[in-house]
Amino acid sequence: MRKLGLFALSFTAAAAGYVYLRLGWTVLALAGAALVGALALRLRGPNRASVLLLGLAVGVTWCAAYQIVWLSPANRLVGQTLPLEVRVSALPEETAYGVMAEGELTLTGRTFGVTVYCDALPEGTKPGDILAGTFQVERTGWDTQAGESLYQRSRGTFLTLSAEDAVQVETGTPRWYEAIHLWLRARLEQLYEGQTLAFLRALVTGDHSGFSYETENELAVTGLSHAVAVSGMHVAILVMVLRTLFQGAPRPTALVGIPLSVAFALMTGATPSACRAALMQILLLLAPLLRREYDVTTALGGAALLLLLPNPWTVANVSFQLSFGAVAGLALLGEPIRQRLVKWKLPDFAANCLSATAAATAMTLPLTMFYFRTVSLVSPLSNLLCLSAVTASFLLGMLSAVAGPLGPLAAIPARWVTRYILAVVDLLAGIPWAAAYEQNPALLVWAVGAMVIAVGLLAFGWKRRKLLGGFLAVTFTAAAVAGHLWLTAGEMTLTVLDVGQGQSLLLESGGFTAVLDCGGTDPQEAGETMARTLLSAGLTKVDVLALTHFDADHSGGAMQLLRRVDVGLVLLPALAEPDPQADAIAAVAEKAGAQVLWISEKTGVEFSGGALMVYPPMGADRNDGLAILASVGEYDMLVTGDCDMRSEQALLEQYSLPQVELLVAGHHGAAESTSQALLRWVQPETVVISVGAENHYGHPDQETLARIEAAGAAVFRTDQDGTLFFRR
Template sequence: MRKLTWFAGGFAMMCLLLVLGAPVGYLVIPGVPLLLGWQKCQPKSREDWVELRGCHPRRYFVWQVCRRGMTVAAGCVAGLCWFSIYYYMVCLPAQACVGEQTISGTVISQPQMTTTGSYSLVVRLDGGADLRLNAPESWQDVQLGDHVQVEGQVEHAPFTYGDELLYFTAKGVFLMASCDQAPTVERPRVLPWAEWPAWVAQRLKEGVETAFDQTVAPMAVAVTLGDKTGLSDGAYQDMTRAGVLHAAVVSGLHISFLVGVLTLCCRGSRRWGIALIPVLFFYAFMAGATPSAFRAVWMQGTVLAVPWVRREQDSPSALALALLVLLMFNPYSVASVGLQLSFLSVMGILLITGRIYTRMTKPLEDWKNRTGWRRLVRRGWQWVSASISASLGAMALTTPLCGFLFGQVSLVAPLVNILVLWALTALMVCALGLGFLALCLPGVATLLGQGAGVLGHYALWVIHQFGTLPHGVLDMNNPYHVIWLVGVYAVGGLVLWGSVRTVQMVLAGGGLAAALALPVGLSALTVAQSDLMVVGLDVGQGSSTLLLTGDATVLVDCGGSLSTSAGDIAADYLNSVGRDGVDVLLLTHLDEDHFNGVERLLDRIEVGQVLVPDSDLDQEQAQTLEGWLEERDIPCQWVGDETELALETLNIRVIPPLGSGTTNEEGLSALCTVNDFDVLITGDADSYVEHMIVRYFVIPNIELLVVGHHGSADSTGTELLGWARPELGILSVGEDNPYGHPDDETLERLHRSGVEVHRTDLEGTVTVVVQGDQVGIW
């Protein structure tokens, strides 16, 4: 690798440490020994260098380490200086632009409707800074290039590592604002040239939606422009679990394929090859100017420019230069997950893909000069090996980061990539052509889109099959899975860099498979031997509670706020304990935080029956739920009276709606009993509903309370606690949620009542195991 690679690594490391708020002064500690070692071992002349390399291998090794370390140190110093300059030139002025003021600028992104019904867009202020604006419905007709003016509340984006930074500051948007009034709009006669890429992207998106059917169009838009807003929640979760979400982010895969097609159209001309570079940059801006797109364009640009400058192609140096350029424009972009995954995937491909390919094709080297069927087999195996080695190389460095950031790792990703990447890249090319054609000849484009849409239907079908496959994803919150993954890396290292025979490889693979299946068997045995397991799943700000006995499975509510659907979380947990279905799904009410994971759950596992309060019949969610259940032929009971369920040793008394007003007061409650152990679940009931429960129903002294309404101030009142006298409490609540849950008063009431509370925001998934008189919690 070139010096530039080590320098860029140090530059990026310093920027990341500063964004994380780490004390960078401690880097001086390893820097001093590196400097001393470099000065001591530095050869004074060429003869000294030859002697050093030939006669003093240990000293030569130390010199090489120190030399590279000093290059990294130089990058760190440069990164510190540039970050400081950028902070004082860009960030500090942004911090000064806060408060109620007039927002005046040009719209540079098409307004997008959010889940709350408002509109989100980016405005480039007259002063040059970019501002993300949350606006009311009256902004829906605002278009790209419009000059707008409105009164609003401006805040600066946080400059420390967090979710807001990942989405805004890392993209160069340092100001955030909100307004509640319609803007004054001035529409230009000619669209500013800086908005042309976004305008072309919007027209292309409209053309793609015209050419393809409603099922394929969102996928076609995603793989062409990186716009995932049209993907359904189910398709997005399938792509995440199948390990192909990267196909919906414009990166090296898309740029390389596009360059290949354009080069073919130019008949491989070197002159036209250099002319493609501006086209690629324009496409990167169309795709949202993401770091992954610019990284890919920069590297492809160097490949196209190499023949003109008469230099050797050096992929590591091109990758390092791309990273430096991106960080020079915005050092905060180092915190972008897209940038991190993009660069790590390319580094993995450069480092180990070739070695994996060599190892995989080595057994058929003797067939190199053979003809007939042996030649066909060898060519086919080479293609499979190239696909697998590229996927494994890209995953080698990104897998630990994905596990750390997202809490899961896809086991089926290599296979799914082989099966669908060719179809998705072909769909991208078709979408580019048909999207522009649809703007002129929509009928012809729609007709051709029916044929090209087969690629999308195939890809979606494969992704769905593997995305809903049991045990297709590792839960990295499970320490055993982390240890298993470390073992996989250890075995992989021995296979690639050690002298491991084929038989040993097969035995190691079998051992890893058995080790992965072991915790499932042990968990299933734990459930079978227990009288009852109550599991408060960590779904963020929501609720999803499992009750498991030896023969029965009940899920109460299925909703949450995490990026991973509550349905996937519940299905994965059930798979991990050897269950593939739910006997009863009880929905206390149909608010999003108790309901938004149901569709995904129905896609993943079998559900015996569903219980819903009859007070929700008039809601839109109720009609949606009925449609899902009719498609799958699942019976649904709308509960208006007290209902008893007997599932082997588990008895459930469903308490009907007792209040009126919001859905919280009109929800169901459930008293679940196994032997002498009682569990009370009240959903989002307030203190009035709790009063009605203890007044009109026989509530015994319970052992476990699922704390109502995520610990809000108006639930879990003194009357209920005094009557039921719970010993344990599970509190399902999201970390740093905007509602302030749990309320301090509620926690104090629980403490005074002697309830031992376990919170999902602090402990993750909470499991209570009952076996005879013994109760265990973890």
């Protein structure tokens, strides 16, 4: 490895240590020790160890100086409320709490990335406009090692500004690359619609905001998320077109390709992956002009340094890690794997595609598992079927945007190709074992181990590959069976998913599967979590989906669940007045082929060894939803949704409830639910509280906990215990 590559490697390691380990003043001691070691080794003669130590010393010193010196003007504002002017750098987004806009704040000649939160902004607010107002300034979170704060800092956003009153907007002028982005975006919106528009907009402009949750999830499940993230593939496609136009001549290709690569990276948001791709492509174009040999490790190291110097926190960016990991995998393993596949008589196209997928995946798989808790098992197939189509979609989409009056004509093949990709993604994502999820740790570990073994053997060879195939098949079966038994072992299993501030329950008994409520802090994520829990156990059908009421924290994930697995019967509370959420769920259920039953009277659903007894709402309030009694043999459990004490009392007066072994506390343990009367009547041995950690509602209430304790029941909470499993 060249010296620059070694230096960049240790510099990157130093930045990672500083950002993740929060070493504080310890970094100065480390820098000094590393520098002394580098000098001592250098005196003994040139060697790689001295370069590594020098990179470490420079890296930790640079990070400390950046934190203490460069960020000092921004740090001085933290905790203050003062008038500020912010330049908008991206289109504002609607949130659950108002409007969020990314922007730039200039202080003492230095520009810092900020996130602005306010109640509203005028329609048409765009990059280049100035936001003026009084803001409460907060740091994005130096003390947070992971999560949203670290993510924001890795993008160069160091302050959060919350507007105290209305924000004034002064019309400004976008920068040239922002103007190109806006123009391309507008052109694509004229030519396409729906998820076709979202896909092409992501490819051409780097804007992923148009993807539905369903499409975004399917891309992740099939291992194709990288295809719509601006990366080396997109920049390489543009340069490939230039090489063709200039018949391979290096000088004109470089003269046009270098500014085009820079413009494309800036226009698509200057993400770490886009910048890495542009920088490496520039070095590749310059190499023949400077009569130098292109070395991928040197180029990769140089790109890393150029990205980390302006902001060391970039090392924590998922895009940075995945992009550099994928290129490292291609450099180290790509060619050995390709040669092995060619020897096995695979066509060149298939060998090139599969070797690139395997090599890149080998280096990024641990990151994918850590960040996304998912490993796609159909990724080689999806990449083989779609990567060439993605290239065509990108070129045709770009052509249609710049073709002027001929744009609608060029959009026709772009639309066909994109729809083909989306159809393949939808088909492959529906395969039961399309991916391994964290809900089945055995299968997830198998996926990682199998990939490591397979890639290693492809790269370095092994004569007994048939034995390897048998080994992988047997261990896959064992992992799948382990996941199935974990969820279905025993006469009955109740799974209370940790979905934050919400409720999602899964009951499995003798092949009968029921989902009781499906919502959470992020409703769609709750639906996907439920689907992954089922699929990880090999369960592709839900017999009954029962929703107690239509608040998003109890029902918001139902539509995502209905899209991911087959559902036989959907039980919904009958309503006195129309409800948009109820109508939407019923429509999706009917489209998916499920039977929808609106509950207005006591209704029973029997299954082998047990029954569900569903009680209608006890009033007209939105929280007056269904109560569900599940009985398996001698074991009974009661779910009351968000029913308050008044509804609980009405339920006790109208129906004869049995004593139960398990009670799911009403309304996440709120003070107005789980009354003393209910506890005295059903006498639960166990009470489960599905509640989000540090929620803003104060759930569970101390009075409720006191009542449960007085009743002598054991308490389990998802905010403290995570996902809960109860077996009989």
